[in-house]
Amino acid sequence: MGVSRIIVLLAVALMADTAMASAPARKKIDHDVNLSCPKHELIRGQDFESGVNRRFFGKHVARDSVSRKCLPCWDGLFSAKGKYSRNIRARQYYGGGIVGLPVRYRLEYDNGKYVLNLKIHFNFGKRPYFITTKSYVQDDIDFCRMSGLPVVFRKLTKRQAAKKFFLRPWLWKKLRKDGVEGCYARTKAEKELYAKWLLKEAERIWFVDMLRYTTQPVDFKFDYEPVRRKARFKVNMYDSYFRNFYLSSWDTTFTPHAAAHEIGHMLGLNDEYYEFKPRNKDCDDMTSLMCNSDPPARLKKYHYYIVLRRLWCG
């Protein structure tokens, strides 16, 4: 989910640029990680399903390595001795590399063990939120039962259905007829509970997917931050389909996978689909979460590589 409103993108990016310009210079950290991994070694063991993934990876690597050598080997990422930490502040480029959107997170490393911390503040709307118990592609979305909020059926008006599900018209017709199962989050506390649940589920996806690649998984901490000024991102949460840039608005139709995808942007990963092609024909590796935010798409080794190497050369 990305560039759907170009004008907003430009406005947001310009604002972000202004904010970043005044950021203090980053402190260089001393370490013993070799930043010159040979290319064949770098590519070895990566699970590129297609040339497109490989091109995206190449673009990421080239972009971050132009001004400084920044190619640690995968094993090298975990083999340094000592304790380091860094607030990562970078930009990722959309739209042909014209504007940069912010990347912000905190990385800590202690003798082979990483902790990645991302704090997000949500601005909640005043009206009750309706949170469905199921997404339309998977069954294990169960915030309502977990939180003890009463599960009810809601009929959608034609307008609501169209608004919520315009991406899947075959679906909203059915949902409008049958009603949608879910629960209402009415108070701020209930909305916060929903936000925390969504982030913890996304955290679990990032953690579990990484177990395929290392026995030293990163301790991901995606937290809801109630205090606005302490958060790295401040995002509006809408009770309807109102998807926009990852840094400006999310909505209650987000599944944990969608949240994990948007967090990928906050951690500096690009979309791996092409914005201007017809929907569902724009993505040629449906197994990658940055291409397709529905299960069974997952995070790939090169996603983790891009996110972690910034500690050493961010």
Ligand SMILES: [Zn+2]
């Ligand atoms: Zn996206």
